[in-house]
Amino acid sequence: MCGRINMALDPSDLIDELGIDHSSYEHRERYNVPPGGTVPIIVDRPDSDGLVQRRLEPARWGLVPGWAKDLKIGYRAFNARSESARSKPMFRSAFARQRAVVPVHAYYEWVEGPQGKQPWMMHAVGHDHLFMAGLFEFKKLNEEWSRDVGMDAAASSGWLVSATILTQQAQGHLAEVHARMPVMLSGEQVGEWIDPTADAGAADEFLSLHSASFDPRTIGRYAVGTAVGNVRNEGPELAQPV
Template identity: 55%
Template sequence: MSLDPADLADELRLDIVSYEYTPRYNVPPGASVPIVVERLDDEGQLTRRLETASWGLVPGWAKDVKIGFKAFNARSETVLEKPMFRQAIRRRRCAVPVAGYYEWENIEDGKQPWLMSSAGRDHLFMAGVFEFWRQPDQSWLVSTSILTAPAEGHLQELHHRMPVFLGKENIGDWIDPTVTTNAVPALLEETLSLVDPAAVTRHKVDQSVGNVRNDSPELAAPVA
């Protein structure tokens, strides 16, 4: 989260920006992340918003917010059926803009971290789902999870899974709240078919990124 996604306001046609940007280079589950959503305002008008969400989905029926720490990713193969995600995927989809993400490659003497970023623009966009959960103080917690799929292309060399990437031109279709219920499986299938791993570039980074207490620009710098 090293780039302010509010800079995309014109490009993404955002009507409201309420996400408060704080640069971070090592973002763990439970941290605040930006999500792009479309919701009806008080006058019934559809608005596109950049909101803040906790990374790790907490469904409305959850008894404890800690459930979100195990739900930061949603497998695209099962997201339509899993009780944790099946309501969100049908009615509350979002895009998660990030400067990049880390993945760990298994090597002979441990694990080598890599930073994946966009090959042609500043941000990557990931398909996500979001939920509302009533907190003990009666305020609402917004939480999100990122969809994953079997890795393709060069990303297979690092890990067997990858995020479901969205092209900028596909964001509107994915977050459209009028697409619900029976139309969602076809939307998911089409979104998966458009994922392009070649739009992602990568470089090795220092192993200090493995400690979440480390958070500095040096974590994203290439290493030999």
Template identity: 55%
Template sequence: MCGRLNMSLDPADLADELRLDVVSYDYTPRYNVPPGSFVPIVVERLDEDGQLNRRLETASWGLVPAWAKDTKIGFKAFNARSETVLEKPMFRQAIKRRRCALPIPGYYEWEVTDDGKQPWMMTSAGDDPLFMAGLFEFWKQPDQSWLVSTTIMTMESAGHLQDVHHRMPVFLSRAHIDEWIDPATVSSEVPALLDSVLGQVDPAGVDRHKVGKEIGNVRNDRPELARPVA
């Protein structure tokens, strides 16, 4: 699973590299981000003139489908299992029409040890952040405005990440971001697209280091939480 994020870098710094047309994400550095928080997503949507724009938007982490009675359902849907995402009522419409990428500097995972749970921070092994495959949805709020929400896709862990947890995010290479978020992909092509994206995930592109157990309390939010510990 992926249930805690580090948002210490401004994804708008990637505007040129990601060919962003619009940046609507209001960045605030955070070091211990739980579900229910606002996170950045990269999407492609038509504007009022019918032009396709690539946008960096703000989304609530935890998917709220259009048919939901309230937003509480999102706290159960911050991850979407890639093995069942095509069939689950919660996600099957979003994966057909509303796919996104999340540029995330790092995330935390907990390893079960004889001495209790040891938290790790996972970061990119390169210069870029980690790009995670996600889905997004729109939900009409009581004031008639729209809530944008998102979920992070997960899969069985591979490589060295298996040593920490049995699940990991579905990471996107730069080359696969365009393909994943393209809204022109028709529904019948989505299963093949999903297989292609899962096949390119490379856990060797992820570095990790142990961090202190203070990360377990969501009220703790400071840069020191991400520092390596012995």
């Protein structure tokens, strides 16, 4: 799984690398982002003229499907199992037509040890960002929900944009930390995953092929202090190795 994110670096640096045409994401340096926080997503969406543009947008972490009657449902949907997302009512619509990539600097997982839970930080080797496969949704906000979300950047248009991160069985050394890990992509795979013309069958096939070819050596990890376990804690010291 993936339940805490490090957003120390601005993903706007990826605009040239990934051919992003438009960005409305405003970076805020954070080292301890929990579900319900704001994350960046990369999507390919048609504009008013039908021309597909690659966009970097803010989203609330935790998927809220269009049929949801309560925005809090997103707190239970910050991760989606890649093996079943295509068929689960919560995720199947987004899996078929609204796939995203969530670019983050790193993420944290915890290992149970003799002295309690030890947090580890996972990061890309040779690159500043991890590219996590995800799904996104739009939810029209009524007056009450608009008050609830307040100044949330993910809801500035009267629609809440939300996202979930896909997970798969952990591989290689990452299995020593947790049984699950995010579905992580290379920069070259971003366009194929978010292609709006690809259907659910093509996305499912992509995931099967990717799982078989993923190299866990592209991910590094090191232990960090236990302070990251409290969502109230912030600052670069949370990402220092111990």
